[in-house]
Amino acid sequence: MYLSWSAYYEGASDAQYFNVLIPRLLDEIIRDTGKRPCDVGEYPTLELGIGNRSFDDVAAKICERKNEFHIIFVHADLGGRGQAAxxxxxxxxxxxxAQEICGFDPRIAVMLSPEKELEAWALADHSAVKAALGVNVISADLMPNTPIAAENLADPKASLDAIVKSVTNRRSAARNILVRIAQEQSIDELRRANSFQAFEASLRNALGHAGFLQ
Structure with a gap:
């Protein structure tokens, strides 16, 4: 069996992070509760949103290629207070x-919404951030001490930028940090974040509907 997935992202940095994290999570879920062994796509079969966020255009593309993937991730950061709805x-x-255009099944859409910004998830794992930066210590004044604290940050992106700048002045470090964190992160640690729990529940529902889970 092969599990193919697609994704709608808001920006290039979002794609860099999630294109590492998503296949890791899919592989873990399928290994633990899948109906049978399954190869997970390393990259999205179809990647949408970056450069063109027109819903008409995106929905048409989803319909055009809907037979090429089993589930689709739809990303949007929750932003500030009161924006979730x-x-x-x-x-x-x-x-x-997409449902109007081609009868697309909404049950295979996975809602992907980190609290405020994806950096809230990136900061959920101390060890991953330190490993990504190649350091043993990060100032307690800069680093949230739990995944919940990371979700409660007023500006997770600014907090991550401050951490990177505190240990290195290299622009390449800031540019590649999200990819390296996603490679290192503990999925179990991420599961302590409320918005990740909601995301994984949505994902498991979609995988179940698509016939991949027991």
Whole structure:
């Protein structure tokens, strides 16, 4: 069996991070609760959103290639307080548009929403951040001490930038840090974050509907 997936991302840095994290998580879930051994796609079969966020265009592309993937991840950061409902409504509009065009099944859409910004997930694992930066210590004033604390940061992106700048001045470190963190992160540690729990629940529902889980 082969599990093919696609994704809609808001930006290039989001794609860099999630294209590492998603196949790791899929592989773990399938190994633990899959109906049978399954090869997971290393990269999305179809990647959407970057450079063109028109829902009409994106929905048309989803319909054009819907037979090439089993599930689709739809990303949007939750942003500040009170924005969650608006984010959910926007994502539903995209899937509804595809449903109108070609009868696309909304049950294989996985809602992907880190609290505020994806950096809240990147900062959920102390060990991964230190390993990615090649350091043994990060100032306690800069690093949140739990995944919940990372989700509660006012500006997770700014917090990660401050951590990177505190240990290196190299631009390449800042540019590649999200990829390296995603490679190192403990999935179990991420599961302590509330928004990751909601994401994984959505993912498991989609995988179950697609016939991959027991």
């Amino acid at each position: 608006n984010v959910e409504r926007r994502r539903e509009q995209l899937i509804q548009k």
